[in-house]
Amino acid sequence: MSRHLLSAADLDHAAAVHVLDVAEEMAAxxxxxxxxxxxxxGRTVVNLFFEDSTRTRTSFEAAAKRLSAxxxxxxxxxxxxxxxxxxxxxxxTLQAMGADAxxxxxxxxxxxxxxxxxxxxxxxxxxxxxGTHEHPTQALLDAFTIRxxxxxxxxPTGSGTAAGPGSATGRDLDGLRVTIVGDVLxxxxxxxxxxxxxxxxxxxxxxxxxTLLPVGIGGWPxxxxxxxxxxxxxxxxxxxxxxxxxxxxxxxxGGGFFPSAREYSRRYGLSAARLRLLPEHTIVMHxxxxxxxxxxxxxxxxxxxxxxxxxxxNGVAVRMAVLYLLLAGDLGGRA
Amino acid sequence: MTSAAQGAPGxxxxxxxxxxxxxxxxxxxxxxxxxxxxxxELLEANKGPHDLILLGIPTRGxxxxxxxxxxxxxxxxxxxxxxxxxxTMYRDDLRRHPTRTLLPTELPPGGLDDRIVVLVDDVLYxxxxxxxxxxxxxxxxxxxxxxxxVLVDRGHRELPIRADHVxxxxxxxxxxxxxxxxxxxxxRDAVLLSSPATGGAA
Amino acid sequence: xxxxxxxPGGTGPAVLVRGARILGGEAADLLLSGxxxxxxxxxxxxxxxxxxxxxxxxxxxxxxxxxVDLHTHLREPGREDAETVESGTRAAARGGFTAVHAMAxxxxxxxxxxxxxxxxRLGEEAGWVDVHPVGAVTVGLAGQQLAELGxxxxxxxxxxxxxxDGKCVWDAVLMRRALEYVRAFDGVIAQHxxxxxxxxxxxxxxxxxSALLGLRGWPSVAEEAIIARDVLLASHVxxxxxxxHVSTKGSVEIIRWAKERGFPVTAEVTPHHLLLTDxxxxxxxxxxxxxxxLRTQADVEALREGLADGTIDVVATDHxxxxxxxxxxxxxxxxxxxxxxxxxxxxxQHTMVETGLxxxxxxxxxxxxxxxxxxxxxxQGRPLAAGEPxxxxxxxxxxxWTVDPAAMATAGRNSPFRGRELPGAVVATFLRGRATVRDxxxxxxxxxxx
Numbered sequence: 001m002s003r004h005l006l007s008a009a010d011l012d013h014a015a016a017v018h019v020l021d022v023a024e025e026m027a028a029x030x031x032x033x034x035x036x037x038x039x040x041x042g043r044t045v046v047n048l049f050f051e052d053s054t055r056t057r058t059s060f061e062a063a064a065k066r067l068s069a070x071x072x073x074x075x076x077x078x079x080x081x082x083x084x085x086x087x088x089x090x091x092x093t094l095q096a097m098g099a100d101a102x103x104x105x106x107x108x109x110x111x112x113x114x115x116x117x118x119x120x121x122x123x124x125x126x127x128x129x130x131g132t133h134e135h136p137t138q139a140l141l142d143a144f145t146i147r148x149x150x151x152x153x154x155x156p157t158g159s160g161t162a163a164g165p166g167s168a169t170g171r172d173l174d175g176l177r178v179t180i181v182g183d184v185l186x187x188x189x190x191x192x193x194x195x196x197x198x199x200x201x202x203x204x205x206x207x208x209x210x211t212l213l214p215v216g217i218g219g220w221p222x223x224x225x226x227x228x229x230x231x232x233x234x235x236x237x238x239x240x241x242x243x244x245x246x247x248x249x250x251x252x253x254g255g256g257f258f259p260s261a262r263e264y265s266r267r268y269g270l271s272a273a274r275l276r277l278l279p280e281h282t283i284v285m286h287x288x289x290x291x292x293x294x295x296x297x298x299x300x301x302x303x304x305x306x307x308x309x310x311x312x313x314n315g316v317a318v319r320m321a322v323l324y325l326l327l328a329g330d331l332g333g334r335a
Numbered sequence: 336m337t338s339a340a341q342g343a344p345g346x347x348x349x350x351x352x353x354x355x356x357x358x359x360x361x362x363x364x365x366x367x368x369x370x371x372x373x374x375x376e377l378l379e380a381n382k383g384p385h386d387l388i389l390l391g392i393p394t395r396g397x398x399x400x401x402x403x404x405x406x407x408x409x410x411x412x413x414x415x416x417x418x419x420x421x422x423t424m425y426r427d428d429l430r431r432h433p434t435r436t437l438l439p440t441e442l443p444p445g446g447l448d449d450r451i452v453v454l455v456d457d458v459l460y461x462x463x464x465x466x467x468x469x470x471x472x473x474x475x476x477x478x479x480x481x482x483x484x485v486l487v488d489r490g491h492r493e494l495p496i497r498a499d500h501v502x503x504x505x506x507x508x509x510x511x512x513x514x515x516x517x518x519x520x521x522x523r524d525a526v527l528l529s530s531p532a533t534g535g536a537a
Numbered sequence: 538x539x540x541x542x543x544x545p546g547g548t549g550p551a552v553l554v555r556g557a558r559i560l561g562g563e564a565a566d567l568l569l570s571g572x573x574x575x576x577x578x579x580x581x582x583x584x585x586x587x588x589x590x591x592x593x594x595x596x597x598x599x600x601x602x603x604x605v606d607l608h609t610h611l612r613e614p615g616r617e618d619a620e621t622v623e624s625g626t627r628a629a630a631r632g633g634f635t636a637v638h639a640m641a642x643x644x645x646x647x648x649x650x651x652x653x654x655x656x657x658r659l660g661e662e663a664g665w666v667d668v669h670p671v672g673a674v675t676v677g678l679a680g681q682q683l684a685e686l687g688x689x690x691x692x693x694x695x696x697x698x699x700x701x702d703g704k705c706v707w708d709a710v711l712m713r714r715a716l717e718y719v720r721a722f723d724g725v726i727a728q729h730x731x732x733x734x735x736x737x738x739x740x741x742x743x744x745x746x747s748a749l750l751g752l753r754g755w756p757s758v759a760e761e762a763i764i765a766r767d768v769l770l771a772s773h774v775x776x777x778x779x780x781x782h783v784s785t786k787g788s789v790e791i792i793r794w795a796k797e798r799g800f801p802v803t804a805e806v807t808p809h810h811l812l813l814t815d816x817x818x819x820x821x822x823x824x825x826x827x828x829x830x831l832r833t834q835a836d837v838e839a840l841r842e843g844l845a846d847g848t849i850d851v852v853a854t855d856h857x858x859x860x861x862x863x864x865x866x867x868x869x870x871x872x873x874x875x876x877x878x879x880x881x882x883x884x885x886q887h888t889m890v891e892t893g894l895x896x897x898x899x900x901x902x903x904x905x906x907x908x909x910x911x912x913x914x915x916x917q918g919r920p921l922a923a924g925e926p927x928x929x930x931x932x933x934x935x936x937x938w939t940v941d942p943a944a945m946a947t948a949g950r951n952s953p954f955r956g957r958e959l960p961g962a963v964v965a966t967f968l969r970g971r972a973t974v975r976d977x978x979x980x981x982x983x984x985x986x987x
Contacts, residue, residue, distance in 0.1 A: 018436075025437040034474040067424075087867050108869040109740075109751040110821030117820060118865070131869070133751030169439075185472040191751060215756070216748035316457070324437075328429040 002259045004116045004125040005322055008136040008196035013172065019321050027317035028096050030066070032328050036091050039110035039213045040069035044097040048090070050106040052077045055312070056128050056138075057287060057325035066277050069327070071212070072097060087111060091120035091274055099123045100328055109133035109185070124326040139192035140289055141318040143173065143200055145307050146239050147170050148314075149283050174201030179231050181207045181268060182243030185214050185257070189287045194222050207231045209268065211257040212249070228268050230233055231278040240278065240298045241285040242270050265294050283307050356513065360505055361526035366486065369502030371401070373484050376500050381451055384413035386479065387449065390420040392456045393438040398519035399486060399534030400455040416443030419476075420454070425467035440471070447476030453500075457515040459485040460497035463481055487515050487526055551575070552970065553587045557595035557931055559921050561897025566780045567600065569927040572969035576923050593975075595931050598964055599900045603635025603666075603928030604882065605908040605917050605919050607698065607727070607782060607805055608853035609670070610874070611637070611661060614652070615644025616630070620858040620948045622656065623877070626665035628856070628947035632878040633930035633963040634666050636909065636917045641673040641846050644701040648684035650692035657694040664982050665973050669912060672696040674715045675727060683715060690722040697913040700727035702781055705763055707733050712767060715896035716776035723913060725777040727973040730788070731829065735759035740869060742830040744817040748873040750818060752868065755830045757785040762919030766786050768802050770796035779911055780804040782855050785827040786839035804855035806840050808876055808884035809953055812839075814937075817953070823864045824953050827857070845894040850907040854881045858949020880940060882932060883959035889932070891960060907914040927970035936962035948980065 002010060011019065029037060044062040047057050058074065063072045076090060085319055087106070094102060101124040109131030114124040114246070129135040153166040178197050184190045184206050197204050204222035206213065217224060225231045232240070247266060249257045258264045265271075270284065278284075284305045301308060317320050359399060361369070381387055383409055391400030397419045404415045406411050421438040429435070465483060484500035489507045507513060507528065514527040543785060551570040558564050559577070566581035567574055568590065581587050585736060587965035606629065612620035622639070629637045639656050653670035660668020672689035676682045678701045689696040699719055699893050706712045706728060736759045741747050743754025764780055771778035783804050785787060795802045809827065814834050817825045825831060843849040857874025864871050877884075885904065888893040895903070909918025919925040939958050942950040966974040973980055 022437050025439065028440065029424070032475060037424045038470060038472070039429065087866070087870075088860065106867065108785035108867040110869075111867040113821040114867050116635050117822070131751055132753075155848035170650070188751060191749070215754055219745040286592055324424070326422075328435070 003326065005117055005133050005136055005326065006112050006125065006127045008192040010136070010137045011196065011199060013199055013201075014142075016143070016196060017170065018138055018320070018327065020147060022142050022214075022325060023140070023169070023318045024169050024316070025319035026320040027314070030317060035066050036068060038064060038068045039324060042066070042328055043053045043069045043100040044072060045069045045101045045103060045323065045327075046072045046074055046094050046095065046097070046099050046123075047128075048074045048076060048102050048104045050104070051129070052127065053105050056105060057290070058130060059312070059315040060319050062316045062322055066302040066316070067320055067323060069100075069323065072099070077220070080245060087114065088118070088120050092116055095121045095123070100156060101126060101323060102127045105129045106299075118119060126322060128226065129188050131188070133188050134192040135188040136192045136196070137315070137319055137322055138189050138232055139196040140322070141311055141315045142189075142193055142241065142285060142287070143196055144314050144318050145311050146176065146178065146197075146202075146283070146312070147171060147286065149307065150238050172200045173197060176202040176239065177237045178202050178239045178241065179207060179235055179237040180241045180243065180271070181228060181231075183245045183249060183257075184208045184243065185212045186242050186246070186249070191285070193241065194220050198222065205231055205235055205237070207268070209258055209264075209272045219288070228274065229277065232274055236279050237282055238279075239283045239285055240270065240292075242300075244287065244289065245295045247291070247294070261294055266320055269295055269297060271297045272301040275300050275303060275305075278305070285310070285311060305329075355528035356386055358525035360489075360513075361503060363524035366471040366502070366526065368523045370402050373408055373500045373502060374403050374504060375483065376454060377403070377482075378382075378407060378411055378500070380482075384411050384415050386450045387453060388414045388443055388478075389415055389417045389453050389455055390472075391417065391420055391444075392454060392464060393421050395515055395520055396455045397519050398517050399457060400453075403453075403455060403484065411433045416445075416536050418442045420468055420471055422464060422467035422471050425470045427463060427467065440475075442475065447472065447478045449477070449479050451480050451482065452478040453482045453484050455484050457486050458513055459483070459488045459496075459498050459501070460491055460513075462492045462494035466494050467498050486515060487513060514526050540840070550883050551586060551590035552593060553581060553590040553602065554593045554595045554931065555582070557600035558897075559600045561599045562902055564596070569920065569967060569970040571590055572926050572927055574608070574921060574923055574925050574929075577921065589897065593965060595964075598931040598933050599897050599937065601633070601897060601930050601932065602905040602918055602921055603930055603966065603968065604633045604904045605880075605912065606634050606637040606854050606856070606878065607779070607851055607908040607912060608702070608807075608855045609637040610855070610857045611639045611656070612643065612772070612858060614655065618860045619680075619863075622659035622668060623663045623887055624666060624946060625856070625858070625949045626660060626663045627789055627979055628876070628878040628945060630665040630966050630968070631946045632854075632880070633882050633932060633962060633966050633974075634878065635928040635930070635966065635968045636667040636669060636912075637851065637878075638669050638671050638698055638912055639702060640702045641671045642678055644679050646673050647671065647689065648676050648678070648957045649689040649693070650685070653689050654692050665979075666968060667889050667914070667917065668697070669914065670694045670696055671702070671769070672699045674699045674706050675711065675733075676700045678708060680704060680711065683711070683718065685854065686719055686724065690724060695980055697722070697724050698727055698779070699724055699779065702727065704727045705731040705733060706730050707763070707768060709770070713770050713774060716771055716778060717774045719901055720774075720776045725779045725911060726868050727779040727781050728763065729781050730760045730763035730767065730986060732759040732762050735762070739830075741818050742832045742929060743824070744815065744833060746815045746818055750821070752818070754789075755786050757832070757836075760785055760829055761787040764791050764948060768792065768800050771802055772798070775780055775801065777803070781827055782807050782810065782853070783840065783843070784810050784832050784836060786836045789839045789843035789848055790889070793843065796848060796930040803850040803904065803907070804848070805851040805908075806844055806849045806911055807855045808852060808881045808888075809876055810840055810853075811837060811844070811888040811955055812884055819866075821868045823868050824875070824951050824955070825864065825867060826871050827855075827875050828872050828873040839910060841888060841892070841894055844889065844903060845899070845935070851911065852881065852885055852904050853908065854878050856947070858947050859949075859951050861950055864951050869929065870982070873967050875950065875953045876942070876945065878947060878949050879945050880952060880954050881915040882930075882963060883938075883961045884954065886961040887959055888981075929967050931965040933964050934960065936960065938962055
């Protein structure tokens with residue numbers, strides 16, 4: 001693993017599979033009575049959050065603490081930052097505190113890149129979601145969840161051999177079909193997932209109204225559709241990932257991205273009827289928090305296919321793996 | 336993170352490859368006899384196979400633990416459960432080495448509580464791997480006792496740790512390198528000694 | 538180097554420039570005297586007027602008329618932490634310029650005769666280049682109400698170029714009135730073409746890179762739509778329109794279309810848009826954040842082609858210095874703009890001359906003659922001929938140098954070319970016969986304590 005995890009594109013195939021494998025081992029330790037490992041004793045992990053995100057922050061915090069790292073939570077929203085303190089000065093302050101890793105969530109796309117590349121911190125930088133850019137650990141936990149369901153031995157679409165009974169270790173997502181639905185334009189989850197799932201061999205289809213797809217999407221390694229019914233019926237996806245749609249994106253006086261919540265839900269929501277279009281083995285995913293009744297119906301969210309709660313738990317194991325791989329090596333970050 | 340997948344999984348105590356110009360210290364037959372002796376010692380010390388669990392430390396401790404279980408079965412007819420114990424996350428030298436690959440920890444059904452856990456490793460050297468293993472064991476349960484069986488003890492201890500059962504004591508210089516080869520992992524059984532002059536960098 | 542330094546104003550001792558390739562052509566001598574080019578000829582060493590003249594060996598150097606920048610941000614008054622007239626005009630002289638147009642987006646805005654006269658005076662006091670203030674089109678650049686354009690035109694600053702640069706005059710009626718109004722004093726409206734609604738919070742060129750980086754896109758159409766509207770307006774009212782910093786292929790095509798119809802339109806392109814693309818944004822380094830944004834390679838090719846065929850009249854720097862803290866931050870928070878005065882000629886040599894798209898005469902046309910004509914500067918952009926003002930630059934086209942922002946005269950460190958090797962170095966600049974730059978270094982005016 002290189003020194004930082006800024007983008008899902010930082011991971012090549014071998015590295016991505018490796019992170020997932022390490023995450024499997026981490027998950028195994030989390031089924032024990034004593035969940036805490038001494039691995040990162042003496043290392044300091046700073047959670048630098050410029051945006052509210054309790055679930056991501058607590059997930060990273062749990063991951064760091066389970067590995068015995070010292071955790072400093074720096075919630076910058078509403079603190080000195082809003083009074084004009086720059087990202088640079090905040091980073092220099094954290095550096096003075098001896099941060100070995102900085103987990104950063106920031107409303108500006110690319111803020112983690114600046115933190116990593118501008119020399120403001122000597123620690124490893126983990127992107128915990130930047131603007132409308134990326135959220136690589138979310139993509140890792142999604143890939144981890146997909147692999148567990150569809151690539152462990154006995155999974156319905158499996159091909160090739162698994163490492164052991166019930167294990168997905170060593171496997172990728174070759175040939176799996178993943179459909180991602182919703183506000184791709186503003187979604188860091190979608191960007192990271194397209195890159196990572198493609199790296200792992202999956203076929204990704206994005207489904208959204210044209211207003212919620214970025215201009216220039218032609219270069220992405222995925223297919224694009226505006227027709228959810230067609231994508232579900234004809235695409236026979238192995239996994240369907242619903243993205244959160246913020247209500248403020250709907251039509252306003254200045255021109256919104258879609259006319260109304262009702263129309264969005266009708267055209268792009270995962271309703272009970274659409275759920276029935278899916279093959280039996282297909283899993284339903286959502287990065288959370290959900291807007292029930294908008295992008296996802298209660299039937300879908302609560303169905304046995306839903307991995308939504310499991311995704312949260314997998315998040316801790318994946319983040320433990322990332323912190324371990326970044327921090328347990330030597331300080332130079334080689335290997 | 337491209338090369339981590341190829342990172343050496345073994346502990347620094349044990350060599351992983353046969354080096355050119357290495358001297359053979361133990362042949363296949365020597366290893367066989369040593370393991371048979373250890374199996375008998377274990378049974379004798381424990382007054383039978385009751386409550387024994389053999390936990391191999393990856394990589395080569397795992398097949399050694401399985402071989403010991405077979406020897407015990409040959410001698411006593413008893414089925415002794417085996418497992419593996421990866422100690423990577425308990426090591427105190429993580430920062431001194433490239434990121435290590437994690438290997439599975441697999442415990443036999445029933446866990447470790449109130450059992451006699453025998454840790455099995457190929458080479459005992461500084462003792463740091465065993466220190467990490469003891470920490471790992473205590474996070475996994477509370478055995479009645481923990482014992483240590485190693486194929487080779489090459490000395491140079493850095494911690495107050497000693498083995499209960501040793502296949503062969505091999506006094507070495509710390510500049511030398513001891514490599515254990517096993518059929519399961521390396522295609523043949525042998526213990527080799529190489530010095531920096533003949534074996535290149537250790 | 539000579540120990541005697543001519544005083545500003547063009548009354549220093551004579552200078553004999555020997556063996557310069559005029560506009561890159563045949564080598565000739567130029568005799569500068571009394572602020573004018575006294576003579577041009579194959580060998581003036583024996584001329585009576587050359588006796589006692591300081592001799593400049595210009596063997597291998599190219600002589601061009603002093604460069605004229607139509608688009609410079611000197612930041613003073615108001616943002617002296619970014620640049621001053623003094624530091625900005627030093628940078629201009631180092632870059633081979635003898636005149637710059639100082640943009641109006643200062644604080645206070647240059648929307649009154651008082652402010653433009655102040656800027657004019659600061660330029661005169663600095664003495665490095667002629668500083669021609671640009672007047673704001675609307676009061677406070679607010680796009681609501683015409684500024685007192687006539688007062689600025691009639692002031693000592695004799696303003697002829699008006700621009701709300703940084704902001705677009707987006708109201709079509711206001712734009713029409715401005716175009717019409719400045720006709721009374723032969724003025725020109727230099728439009729910053731940026732449809733505001735299409736570019737709200739825009740961060741970079743809208744395309745494949747912005748899609749991947751998750752940065753709000755800045756569509757080409759936001760520029761092209763305004764240019765299309767404005768060339769039609771200019772034609773309709775018969776007034777001069779100048780389009781600032783053209784950045785897209787579509788803009789070049791619209792301007793080409795307008796010129797084919799004889800519309801009174803001129804246009805400029807910046808050196809950075811001739812070389813750099815949005816691929817550079819991938820690492821989110823704000824040194825590449827600029828308005829208009831860096832576009833694609835196809836746009837770069839179209840801009841070079843447009844500059845070569847005359848669709849685009851002028852290379853203008855849009856020199857926009859910023860203090861370090863305005864760039865040393867995350868992309869979205871960073872200021873837009875790049876320095877350019879000291880790299881412009883080198884970038885043009887690299888992108889246009891070394892590619893065979895322009896010869897040195899073409900460079901002179903686009904970096905001196907045309908901008909001087911658009912700005913109605915009578916003593917700039919003149920031919921290198923006897924009797925003309927002695928404004929010229931000598932450059933060494935064989936030189937190669939690595940851009941180091943810390944070594945520049947501008948106070949801004951935000952050069953997007955930092956670390957690049959560029960061809961061509963300014964060896965000397967003469968403003969009315971006085972050397973402002975000799976041997977690549979600034980020459981302090983005599984008798985001033987700086």
